Amino acid sequence: METQYDIVIVGGGPAGLTAAIYARRAGRSVLLLEKEGFGGQIASSPRVENYPGLPGISGAALSDKLFSQAEALGARLELEEVQSIQDGSLKTVTTDYGSYRCKALILATGMKRRTLGLSGEETLQGVSWCAVCDGAFYRDSDVAVCGGGNAALQDALFLSGICHSVTVIHRRDTFRGYQMLLEELRRCPNVSFRMNTTVDALLGETALTGLSLRDAVTGKVSALPVSALFEAVGQLPQRTPAETLLPLDDAGFIPSGEGCRTPVSGVFSAGDCRVKEVRQLTTACADGAVAAVAAARYCQEH
Numbered sequence: 001m002e003t004q005y006d007i008v009i010v011g012g013g014p015a016g017l018t019a020a021i022y023a024r025r026a027g028r029s030v031l032l033l034e035k036e037g038f039g040g041q042i043a044s045s046p047r048v049e050n051y052p053g054l055p056g057i058s059g060a061a062l063s064d065k066l067f068s069q070a071e072a073l074g075a076r077l078e079l080e081e082v083q084s085i086q087d088g089s090l091k092t093v094t095t096d097y098g099s100y101r102c103k104a105l106i107l108a109t110g111m112k113r114r115t116l117g118l119s120g121e122e123t124l125q126g127v128s129w130c131a132v133c134d135g136a137f138y139r140d141s142d143v144a145v146c147g148g149g150n151a152a153l154q155d156a157l158f159l160s161g162i163c164h165s166v167t168v169i170h171r172r173d174t175f176r177g178y179q180m181l182l183e184e185l186r187r188c189p190n191v192s193f194r195m196n197t198t199v200d201a202l203l204g205e206t207a208l209t210g211l212s213l214r215d216a217v218t219g220k221v222s223a224l225p226v227s228a229l230f231e232a233v234g235q236l237p238q239r240t241p242a243e244t245l246l247p248l249d250d251a252g253f254i255p256s257g258e259g260c261r262t263p264v265s266g267v268f269s270a271g272d273c274r275v276k277e278v279r280q281l282t283t284a285c286a287d288g289a290v291a292a293v294a295a296a297r298y299c300q301e302h
């Protein structure tokens, strides 16, 4: 049986949960659909230092707060994966459990992890994309983090408190992450850096035993014995179930203007899945608010 809502939100990360809070406060009935876990990417971050008013909060705690706030305001929050969306005077959203109709739709599908594309990456025990989830399995072990942005630096900092040693491997000669984070990491005695270096191969049969590294300048290949590799090599937009509805940019992000409106009437987008310059918590939440206000106004007018 189809149930009807004013606004359906696809994605339960910071953008989607903020949109739910704003849409409920605007008096609209709201269904938010999340396919994996409420909180989105930030749920796996050990420590968030730049969310205004909550310095040092863990990503999991921030996710819980956002979820509780949206739920307390009366948003219906369900763990279901949106598989297709059909446009019309009412939009039909189909999930793996059923289908729903709504006047307005907010796409807040975020991004997903990028992989190195190495053999054994998905099967070898010891390869992880979540330091906060898996770091404790490698307590007192030698581990590596691959990447050059804030996620890599945060992971390395978190792991330095648990593991015997952490080697940060980056293919370039400078990091993209925040200077303060880098300075903190440089003060950790058990952290070392391999700059201008790529991971060529994963060593081990069922569990990771080491990495084959290549120096991008000299071409020299060397082995680094580690029990775990934490990959933080960037993100890609999630495949959006709205791709048949909407023109996406070349990289797969959803174009939407200042008001988070897409070219399709009644469809809005918020957060990291949008074409934009700064993909952060604050900008995701800001988008969620803007999209929800615009969607609520759309419901009123239609």
Ligand SMILES: Cc1cc2nc3c(=O)[nH]c(=O)nc-3n(C[C@H](O)[C@H](O)[C@H](O)COP(=O)(O)OP(=O)(O)OC[C@H]3O[C@@H](n4cnc5c(N)ncnc54)[C@H](O)[C@@H]3O)c2cc1C
Pocket: 010, 011, 012, 013, 014, 015, 016, 033, 034, 035, 036, 037, 038, 039, 040, 041, 042, 044, 045, 047, 048, 049, 050, 051, 080, 081, 082, 083, 108, 109, 110, 111, 112, 150, 151, 154, 238, 239, 241, 270, 271, 272, 273, 279, 280, 281, 282, 284
């Ligand atoms: C390790 C890490 C640390 C970070 N640290 C910081 C930090 O310190 N400060 C900061 O400002 N930013 C940080 N970020 C970035 C920040 O987390 C993101 O900018 C923010 O989460 C974007 O929010 P979002 O809601 O747009 O997308 P996401 O958080 O990606 O959430 C999107 C959600 O949509 C769901 N979804 C996708 N497709 C579907 C579908 N078809 N059906 C149902 N659900 C779907 C996904 O499962 C996901 O939960 C970090 C990111 C990572 C990975």
